[in-house]
Amino acid sequence: MPRAGLRMFPAMRVKITGLDPHQQYYIAMDIVPVDNKRYRYVYHSSKWMVAGNADSPVPPRVYIHPDSLASGDTWMRQVVSFDKLKLTNNELDDQGHIILHSMHKYQPRVHVIRKDFSSDLSPTKPVPSGDGVKTFNFPETVFTTVTAYQNQQITRLKIDRNPFAKGFRDSGRNRTGLEAIMETYAFWRPPVRTLTFEDFTTMQKQQGEHTKSMQRAVE
Secondary structure, three states: OOOOOEEOOOOOEEEEEOOOOOOEEEEEEEEEEOOOEEEEEEOOOOEEEEEEEOOOOOOOOOEEOOOOOEEHHHHHOOEEEOOOOEEEOOOOOOOOOEEOOOOOEEEEEEEEEEHHHOOOOOOOOOOOOOOOEEEEEOHHHOEEOOOOOOOHHHHHHHHHHOOOOHHHOOOOOOOOOHHHHHOOOOOOOOOOEEEEOOOHHHHHHHHHHHHHHHHHHHO
């Protein structure tokens, strides 16, 4: 995670269902701390251990997917990939990258935001909230930020499978261990997660019925 910004690898990829095909939506991602701890890697036990309290919070950053604004039909017909999102540990970054502290644990979150709830959507503000915003996170995507990989096989795996690391590859090298397993795939990509998103029209209808019943109860 260099100060200049580096694409997150593996990239998050999701499939979205249940949107109103004719409604317009933004898709965005932010990355939030899992806890208030800082970690270190213990080599002799191959484990991450708590090393102290977390560093001071960094400025909020939101990555707005470049295909935004798009209809629900458009989003549902494609795999939504966040492969252009970049991370940095430079708190003074002015390139719009997601700012994170090294050696901390984080959780990526995907947000589906209806157009009429996007007035406060900004790369430098917290994601807006409301009935027109739905947030998804997956526990298996929690990760620890590092400036250098602690496992040489993971380093080699990234060089071999990251499409943005072609210059580091050695095509004549014999692969073993984890790399040999990955070699069974023509091009490895992380699994696609499906976001089941309740139709906004249905949500509004249910909310309207609930409001009417509450009014009758009051009367």
